[in-house]
Structures are given as structure tokens and as C-alpha cells.
Amino acid sequence: MIGANLDKIRKELPKHVVLVAVSKTKPLEDIQEAFDAGQRIFGENKVQEMAAKWEVLPKEIEWHFIGHLQRNKVKYLAPFVSLIHGVESLRLLKEINKQALKSNRIIDVLLQFYIADEETKFGLSKEEANDLLSSEEFKLLENIQVRGVMGMATFTKDQEKIKGEFHKLKKIQNSLKANHFINNDLFNVVSMGMSGDYSTAIDEGSTMIRIGSSIFGARN
Numbered sequence: 254m255i256g257a258n259l260d261k262i263r264k265e266l267p268k269h270v271v272l273v274a275v276s277k278t279k280p281l282e283d284i285q286e287a288f289d290a291g292q293r294i295f296g297e298n299k300v301q302e303m304a305a306k307w308e309v310l311p312k313e314i315e316w317h318f319i320g321h322l323q324r325n326k327v328k329y330l331a332p333f334v335s336l337i338h339g340v341e342s343l344r345l346l347k348e349i350n351k352q353a354l355k356s357n358r359i360i361d362v363l364l365q366f367y368i369a370d371e372e373t374k375f376g377l378s379k380e381e382a383n384d385l386l387s388s389e390e391f392k393l394l395e396n397i398q399v400r401g402v403m404g405m406a407t408f409t410k411d412q413e414k415i416k417g418e419f420h421k422l423k424k425i426q427n428s429l430k431a432n433h434f435i436n437n438d439l440f441n442v443v444s445m446g447m448s449g450d451y452s453t454a455i456d457e458g459s460t461m462i463r464i465g466s467s468i469f470g471a472r473n
């Protein structure tokens with residue numbers, strides 16, 4: 254079932270869009286099944302759960318952290334995480350940089366933006382991101398690489414509203430690229446789109462979709 258679900262999604266994906274299989278709450282067997290069907294990138298939103306899965310599953314897996322990351326837990330991910338999607342403060346970036354240095358790594362991160370109109374969602378505004386990226390403190394962080402932006406649309410059936418929010422995120426990425434990463438081709442990721450809205454996200458310029466329930470089935 255998981256393999257068939259993956260095939261179905263892959264068939265619809267343009268070549269430039271990366272699929273992150275969101276395996277949060279799902280057992281090891283489900284992840285192994287997806288791995289056996291060729292999936293290599295998995296997303297988790299709890300630090301301990303991700304670290305425990307990383308320990309026992311194949312080392313070829315690239316682990317993406319997609320949740321709200323607390324500074325005191327960065328150290329558990331730093332040795333192996335391949336992309337942290339939801340960074341929204343300089344304080345957190347500094348901690349990631351510090352732990353990356355200890356692991357002798359450069360860790361890729363995305364800046365998370367607030368594009369929905371739900372109070373439960375996190376993220377920076379464009380102005381806050383401009384301030385962060387212009388700051389002297391940011392420029393000293395040599396063990397992180399900002400790879401792009403991430404956002405979540407409002408939870409609604411209104412596809413026009415979702416479309417507008419994704420459009421806004423893509424515009425933020427263009428503007429940050431022009432202002433801060435003009436000669437840096439690594440700033441090229443737009444992580445947006447989940448099971449319910451990934452087609453719209455791709456139409457609006459997503460380069461990375463995060464799909465859970467359409468691959469693994471509903472979560473409890």
C-alpha cells in the first residue's frame with residue numbers, strides 16, 4: 254500500500270520537486286516499507302522520535318526535521334539531521350550553528366514564514382527575516398547554510414485562499430534571494446505543500462513537498 258501510494262504521488266511530481274515522506278507517529282516497519290520502495294527522505298516533528306528512528310533505520314536515509322525545534326534539543330539532531338525546516342529566530346540559528354560546529358558539520362536550514370491566519374502557526378514575517386539576514390550576528394554563523402523558506406497554509410478547504418498564501422511565500426523567497434543571496438544558488442528551496450494542498454503548492458512554485466497521510470494513511 255505504501256509503495257503504491259508513493260508511486261501515485263511520484264507520477265504527478267515535476268522533476269524539480271523533492272518529496273519528503275512525513276513519517277511522524279508511524280512505526281519503523283512503515284518507514285522501512287517506504288525505504289524499500291525507493292524513498293530516501295523522511296520528515297519527523299519530534300526530536301526524540303527522529304533520533305530513535307535514525308539509530309535503527311538504514312543510514313542512507315536523509316532525516317528532515319519539520320517540527321517546532323526547541324533550542325535545548327538541537328544537540329540531539331546535530332550529528333545527523335540533513336535539513337531543519339522550521340527555523341524562525343536568530344537564537345535558534347545560533348544554537349544550530351554551535352551544535353553543528355561541535356559535530357564538525359554545516360547544517361542546512363529553512364526559514365519558516367507565517368503565511369496563514371491561524372494563531373497556532375509559527376514563523377517570521379518578511380521584515381523580521383530581512384533584519385535577521387542583515388545582522389552582523391547572522392553573518393558570523395559559518396556552520397549553517399540557509400537553503401530557503403518553508404511555510405504552512407491555513408487549514409481550510411478554500412483553495413483560492415491557500416493559493417494566495419503559497420504565492421506569498423514564493424514571493425518572499427524571491428525577495429530574500431534578491432536582497433541577501435543574489436550569488437548563492439543554494440538558496441533555492443521552497444518547502445510548501447502537504448497531503449491536502451500539494452498540487453496547489455507546486456503550481457505556486459514549491460520545490461519540496463511534505464506528505465504524510467497520503468503515503469502512510471491517517472494518523473491517530
Ligand SMILES: *Cc1c(COP(=O)(O)O)cnc(C)c1O
Nearest residue numbers: 275319447448449463464465466
Ligand atoms: C504533519 C506535517 C505534514 C504532513 O501532513 P499530511 O497532511 O499528513 O500530509 C507536513 N508538514 C508539517 C510541518 C507537518 O507537521
